[in-house]
Amino acid sequence: MSDSFKALQIDKNDDGQSVNFVQLTEDDLMEGSVTVAVEHSTVNYKDGLAITGKAPIIRKFPLIPGIDFAGTVLSSNHDDIAEGDKVILNGWGVGEGHNGGYAERARVKGEWLVPLPDGMTTAQAMAIGTAGYTSMLCVMALQDQGVKPEDGEILVTGAAGGVGTVAIALLAKLGYTVVASTGRVEEEDFLKGLGASSIINREELSGPAKPLAKTRWAGAVDAVGSNTLANVLSQMNYLGVVAACGLAQGFDLPATVMPFILRGVKLIGVDSVMCPLERRKAAWQRLAQDLDMDKLAALTSHQPLDNVVAVANDLMAGKVRGRVVIDV
Numbered sequence: 327m328s329d330s331f332k333a334l335q336i337d338k339n340d341d342g343q344s345v346n347f348v349q350l351t352e353d354d355l356m357e358g359s360v361t362v363a364v365e366h367s368t369v370n371y372k373d374g375l376a377i378t379g380k381a382p383i384i385r386k387f388p389l390i391p392g393i394d395f396a397g398t399v400l401s402s403n404h405d406d407i408a409e410g411d412k413v414i415l416n417g418w419g420v421g422e423g424h425n426g427g428y429a430e431r432a433r434v435k436g437e438w439l440v441p442l443p444d445g446m447t448t449a450q451a452m453a454i455g456t457a458g459y460t461s462m463l464c465v466m467a468l469q470d471q472g473v474k475p476e477d478g479e480i481l482v483t484g485a486a487g488g489v490g491t492v493a494i495a496l497l498a499k500l501g502y503t504v505v506a507s508t509g510r511v512e513e514e515d516f517l518k519g520l521g522a523s524s525i526i527n528r529e530e531l532s533g534p535a536k537p538l539a540k541t542r543w544a545g546a547v548d549a550v551g552s553n554t555l556a557n558v559l560s561q562m563n564y565l566g567v568v569a570a571c572g573l574a575q576g577f578d579l580p581a582t583v584m585p586f587i588l589r590g591v592k593l594i595g596v597d598s599v600m601c602p603l604e605r606r607k608a609a610w611q612r613l614a615q616d617l618d619m620d621k622l623a624a625l626t627s628h629q630p631l632d633n634v635v636a637v638a639n640d641l642m643a644g645k646v647r648g649r650v651v652i653d654v
């Protein structure tokens with residue numbers, strides 16, 4: 327078997343960024359204790375930013391993008407990981423400063439890898455991807471803060487995107503009443519099929535926020551930031567909890583302290599990239615247990631590695647519904 331493999335590579339020179347498929351060998355990979363035959367990857371918002379060059383995600387050139395992958399271990403010098411193990415990688419700067427998942431081979435630190443949970447395939451793991459794993463971290467954050475189904479409605483913003491769709495499916499399966507905020511109102515049936523009880527137009531939340539508004543939500547998962555998050559905060563019930571993970575509208579937060587000091591509202595930040603290994607493992611076990619795999623299939627489409635740049639462009643244009651698995 328030839329040891330050369332196919333990879334997408336981003337390079338940069340004075341003319342700007344170039345994105346091309348290349349043939350590499352394992353010598354071209356970066357340091358790490360475990361080499362993986364990548365079976366599937368996916369396209370997250372951050373991958374879209376990296377491939378289109380819309381934000382400075384890539385910190386080293388040339389680099390293989392792709393912040394997620396799942397596959398089978400080819401060789402390992404790590405005590406807890408053996409040849410043949412099925413593994414998942416999310417984050418840790420992979421696809422940003424370390425070669426990523428849009429290649430047939432990847433080499434990373436063993437301590438970055440999570441074992442594939444029993445009963446989950448590598449394709450399902452990438453249908454979940456960083457977006458879905460972040461949704462699980464958000465749901466865990468709401469539960470850690472004691473938000474229960476009987477407390478009231480849970481709002482999910484950026485509902486038709488990767489984080490939003492998986493968050494709806496997870497929350498609905500756990501018995502929460504979920505309201506989906508979306509700009510794609512034509513996706514109402516799709517979002518209700520995932521478990522949303524109703525939808526609102528995201529325009530209701532996208533303008534400047536009042537310090538306080540009529541209370542409405544017991545909890546919220548926010549993938550959007552900016553005015554949207556400020557409006558969500560102003561509408562939280564007394565002691566309501568918001569898990570904030572995204573910036574699809576913007577990274578600013580034009581809000582006041584009023585929801586915090588008059589209603590005891592809690593704003594919990596969620597980061598997937600440097601999340602400690604034990605919490606990652608817990609999140610992946612919860613995904614295996616709490617995510618309806620039929621619903622996951624309904625929100626997932628598959629594309630070959632050759633199409634990854636087109637998918638990234640579509641994602642940035644807001645044309646991708648749910649999750650896309652890249653079959654490597």
Ligand SMILES: NC(=O)c1ccc[n+]([C@@H]2O[C@H](COP(=O)([O-])OP(=O)(O)OC[C@H]3O[C@@H](n4cnc5c(N)ncnc54)[C@H](OP(=O)(O)O)[C@@H]3O)[C@@H](O)[C@H]2O)c1
Pocket residue numbers: 370371372456457460483484485486487488489490507508509510528532549550554570571572573574575596597598599641644646648
């Ligand atoms: N903290 C972390 O570790 C972490 C991990 C993963 C993702 N994220 C962040 O979470 C966000 C969502 O990621 P994703 O993978 O789900 O991306 P995605 O699939 O592109 O979904 C983002 C969704 O946000 C909504 N949206 C886009 N532009 C908007 C705007 N101008 N105003 C209001 N809503 C807008 C859209 O939903 P509708 O079409 O339904 O309106 C879109 O589908 C991104 O900002 C990403 O960087 C953070």
